[in-house]
Amino acid sequence: MFVCICKAVTEEEVHQHFDDGADNADAVGERCGAGLGCGTCVERLNEILCSRSLGSRTAA
Numbered sequence: 001m002f003v004c005i006c007k008a009v010t011e012e013e014v015h016q017h018f019d020d021g022a023d024n025a026d027a028v029g030e031r032c033g034a035g036l037g038c039g040t041c042v043e044r045l046n047e048i049l050c051s052r053s054l055g056s057r058t059a060a
């Protein structure tokens with residue numbers, strides 16, 4: 001599924017950029033252009049990052 005229509009970036013690609021060290025939407029944009037067009041996908045990029053952060057939390 002495409003996250004960024006303007007740059008044809010898939011959710012899988014976004015996860016790969018986060019895996020490779022991107023730590024925010026701007027960093028993903030620098031790597032693949034996502035979010036640098038109309039900007040509609042920036043919120044989704046942030047949601048993906050947030051969901052990854054929540055998923056990596058460990059139980060106290």
Ligand code: FES
Pocket residue numbers: 003004005006007034035036037038039040041042
């Ligand atoms: S949908 Fe990503 S910049 Fe337009």
